[in-house]
Amino acid sequence: MSDTKIVPTQYDGFTHNDVERIKVQSEYLRGTIKDGLVDPVTGSICDDDQVLIKFHGIYQQDDRDLRNDRRKSKLEPLYSFMIRARVPGGVASSAQYLVLAELAKNYSNGSLRLTTRQAFQWHGVFKRNLKQTIAGINSTLLDTVAACGDVNRNVMATSLPETSEIHQEIYQWAKKLSEHLLPKSNAFHEIWLDGEKIETTEEPIYGKTYLPRKFKTAIAIPPHNDVDVYANDLGFIAIIEQHKLIGFNVLVGGGMGSAHNDSQTYPRVADLIGFCTPDQLLAVAESVVRVQRDYGNREVRKLARLKYTIDRLGIDVFKSILSEYLGWSLDKAKSFDFTGNGDRYGWLQTENGKWHLTLYIHSGRIIDSPHVTLFSGLLAIAKIHQGEFRITGNQNLIISNITPNTKQQIQDLIDKHGISCGDKETPTRLNSVACVAFPTCSLAMAEAERYLPDLISKIEIILEHYDLLEQPINIRMTGCPNGCARPFLGEIGFVGKAPGKYNLYLGASFKGDRLNKLYKENINEQQILDELAPLLKDYAGQRNKGEYFGDFVIRQGYIRSVVNGLDFHG
Amino acid sequence: MKDRTSLQRATARFTNIDGDLLQKVSNLGPSELLLLAGYCAGLAETSPAQLSTVGTLATAHEASKDSSLKALILYASQTGNAQAIAENLQESLESSGYNAALESTLDIKLAKLNDYALIVVIASTHGEGEPPDDAIDFYEAVLSKKAPGLNGVKHAVLGLGDSSYEFFCQTAKDFDSALSSLGSVPLIERLDCDVDYQQEAVSWITQLVAAIAELQPPALTTRALAENIIQFPYSKEKPFSATVSIIQKLTAPGSIKDTYHLEIDLAGSGLSYRPGDALGVWADNDQILVGEILSQLSIDPQASVTFKEEECSIENLLRQKLEITLLNKGLIRELATLSGSQKLFDIADTGYSEYIQNHQLIDVLKLANITLEAQELVEIVKPLKPRLYSISSSIDENPEEVHITLNHLENENQDGIRYGQASHFLTRQLNEGDKVNVYVDHNKNFKLPPADKAIIMIGPGTGIAPFRSFLQQREGAEAKGRNWLFFGNPNFNTDFLYQTELQKYLKSGLLTQLDVAFSRDQQKKIYVQDRLRQNAEQVWQWLEQGAYFYVCGDMSRMAKEVELVLLQVIEQQGNKTQDQAKDYLKQMKQQARYQRDVY
DSSP states (O other), X not given: OOSSOXXXXXXXXXTSOHHHHHHHHTTTTTTTHHHHHTOTTOSSOOHHHHHHGGGGTEEEEEOTTTHHHHHHTTOOOOEEEEEEOBOGGGEEEHHHHHHHHHHHHHHSSSOEEEOTTSOEEEEEEOHHHHHHHHHHHHHTTOBOTTSSSSSEEEEEEOSSOSOHHHHXXXXXXXXXXXXXXXXXXXXXXXXXXXXXXXXXOOOTTTOTTOOSSOEEEEEEOTTBOTTOGGGSSEEEXXXXXXXXXXXXXXXXXXXXXXXXXXXXXXXXXXEEEEEEOGGGHHHHHHHHHHHHHHHSOSSOGGGOSHHHHHHHHOHHHHHHHHHHHHTSOOBOOOOOOOOBSSOOOEEEEOTTSOEEEEEOOGGGEEOBOSSOBHHHHHHHHHHHOOSEEEEOTTSOEEEEEEOHHHHHHHHHHHHHTTOOOSSSSOHHHHTOEEOOOTTTOTTOSSOOXXXXXXXXXXXXXXXXXXXXXXXXXOEEEESSTTOTTOGGGSSEEEEEEETTEEEEEEOOOTTSSSBOEEEEEEEOXXXXXXXXXXXXXXXXXXXXXXXXXXXXXXXXXXXOOBOSGGGTTO | OHHHHHHHHHHTTOTTSOXXXXXXXXXXXXXXXXXXXXXXXXXXXXXXXXXXXXXXXXXXXXXXXXXXXXXXXXXXXXXXXXXXXXXXXXXXHHHTTEEEEEEETTTOOGGGGGGOSEEEEEEEOBTTTBOOGGGHHHHXXXXXXXXXXXXXXXXXXXXXXXXXXXXXXXXXXHHHHHHHHTTOEESSOOEEXXXXXXXXXXXXXXXXXXXXXXXXXXXXXXXXXXSOSSOOSSOSSSOEEEEEEEEEEOSOTTXXXXXXXXXXEOTTSOOOOOTTOEEEEEOOOOHHHHHHHHHHTTOOTTOEEEETTEEEEHHHHHHHTBXXXXXXXHHHHHHHHHHTOHHHHHIIIIIHHHHHHHOOHHHHHHHHOOOOOHHHHHHHXXXXXOEEEEBOSOTTTXXXXXXXXXXXXXXXXXXXXXXXXXXXXXXXXXXXXXXXXXXXXXXXXXXXXXXXXXXXXXXXXXXXXXXXXXXXXXXXXXXXXXXXXXXXXXXHHHHOTTHHHHHHHHHHTSSSEEEEEETTSSSSXXXXXXXXXXXXXXXXXXXXTTOEEEEEEOIIIIIHHXXXXXHHHHHHHTTOOHHXXXXXXXXXXXXXXXXXXXX
């Protein structure tokens, strides 16, 4: 630790970025949202409120495919809203799922989207239907509070550990963490549920300006790293000894987001800083949040995530400030082992006799198509299923806690609706993840969800040629470098630069604890295939037994290994 | 001679009309003068560009009017055509030495009718046989028991209408019979003019003046009529071939409406217009439809026919000169008689109004199932009429340009889709850069008030067109008056016509308020009249502060409902009885504070 004491940041209207001003002036996330919702002349809400509604779990978007035509027709862009529900651990009961799906049918574009952070998303909800949709979500006892915004977001947890008992215990911790770190403002109830206005709410953890940037938390249960715990600001690795939870290893400073051609920004895997017992969990989480609240960068938003705070302070200084906030220090981290970050598809029985069926949901999109009536099929299943649905960190869905006597009925519905349990796709397709991108995401520079399936089909031809179809390769694609589908943890990562053009990244680990690195910049589909073909040919011939593609390209010297975030651009 | 002096004064600006010429003219007798007037009018017609500067010479005879004949010219006008004819008649009478009072049916007091020896009524008919807005009260009064006896009075009626409507010139017919039943005697036979009225109207006026002259010779006649007080180089009969520069769809994909914004280049035409005016469009008929008609009747497309003393092929005639989309009862009867089709008789007798909603000539021909000679077809089908569209631009803000806003009309029946004549041509067959024949149709009864007056505009659907023109005009002129617009359409996402422009006007403050009603965005349908009702208190405040109230768009439902709500607002907010509310609205009409352009 250096001699000069590092002091916490105070709000400063002159140097802080504009989002900080909006938060300070918002009267605890109220702004003018209520008035904006009833303005009949536009389908949008004003700029400041667009920042604030994120804290309510809502993003304003517009259909970018239609922008130009509508401008010529003297119409404003086709604005709609994306709503994200907070679903700790990705667990929703069958009854909740029924309501959420009905809301999708009535108010959104007829589909539900499972996210890479175990949440449900509704796309294309028009302003006039926003309130009903939010109220509907709330009626299921789920909500959208803090699903987005500069606060702790949905808390993830491994969705299918070896025993149901452990799942239940960890799920409860995820829920408690999520609730403990929720903003306490009454704005949400006032705006969406016609709650009575209660003046001057305090925000005991966050204060008026909340966090400098979004904050993500996950709990992984080894050997499964399906939550990509290293990509989170705050990660916990459950330590289980003799089937008993004894505590958590603590990780800090992971994150995917970066900007093209800006070496100040980079993805980063989290640092392992110690161990805590279950009863210390909430205190550790709250203290990490408070340190980030006080030491995070509020001048430059793109450098505001915890990972930059840590690299600016140095991990040792960060740890000592954390100990100061906690009043004690973390123990030494325990050993653990991850095997992968994918999902295990198909049927699985746990110790309580219940069955779990993991479905492959392409890009997390629950929608009816001519051949696969996924949306209708899941609705039908929800009507007979007594257990729950679990969203995985890979945007797949698990029908969980199926009683033995409904198992066959559910299998029949799966067959009837043509739903995949991962038995029809190649391991590479099953390990692929794409973000939403066009047409609704305002950040997208290139296609992702709508394009990745086609690209994988073309890559599969190469894999087949080199007899690699049975080898899982983790492919991630995003339309921009903000990292929603965690592209920098893909053995092969694609990040959009422009329509039809991608940066190609190689060399992440299969289990999600090492970043990839830029291999080729700004290339089109043909160039992508031309670049991958010789690498895959070499991999087919030269790989060691059990060696993953991400490890192979490093051993062969195609790309250098990224040890920490600061190496990413090096 | 006193007349000479004033005539000289009036003609002083025309250097070619010197004292010599005037001397000669003043020596001529009445019939010689009439002949000369006709000759001069004919000459003027051939050099139209100069005509626009011809003023009225009516002032020449101020001093010598024979006041012994008390004549009243009463007009009931919707778009200003009846008013123009009435003014023309007054001028003709004055120049023939008669004194005639000119009144709108809006202003005339019923009891005053007795003061006149001659009552001339020029009345247009609106929609399905209804009187124009300005005439509703008078119309009801003259048909009521309160109407005075008119024994010893003479009258003459000229009707304006459209023979493709079932109740052709109904208002004129009703006035004619009402005056007769009150004891008046017709001086000359009533004339029911079709859309192509100008020549007929002029000869009727000549006939009327002659009849008056027989009744009571004038003191002096020096001048006959001119056809129009103001003339433009391009007119309905002589349209300008303009380039369509932009054809832009306004409604988005998925809409149940198919609305377009057209920008038309008027450069070089000398055409001008004011907010509230309409653009007349002469559109060609659809080639495919023409082919269908000819093959249905087994007529050779190249068969030669005579139309208005000119010869051409039947195909060309159907394409450009004949009305083949709008039906009329006479035509259906004629084809029923020719074919003996009971179905057609039934349609003409009972199901007519419903039938014409989505059927056209081709459907009637299919039912008749007969063959005709090409010339026979020409005789039974009416001449093509131009279509009128409310102008949606201000010429001050868009020099040498005119914009219109229209729906592409299509109606399906069991045999196929029937398209709107001009809307199909403009939006499906024309390309940007193509030419279309247009003229300006002035509407004296739909005009902006003085710049400081507040206006309330009710313009759902394409009814927004004139209000876009109003707003452009007021923005350009930096008019101080407040502007409140009510707009409606089925869906917010796809049908908010001119949304981004209106948002801009709202932001700049030009639009004081904008209320929208999107009927299909919620379970219960909401229309502009509902928004009007919801804003009752404020609407009343505006009216009391002198606001002008405008309605444009659908007549049969929207405009009627808006008027009902408006009366309710006046009644409830103003604490008035129903009759008082009606009087209030009538006063607004008289002050030109309630203006409608409905169709």
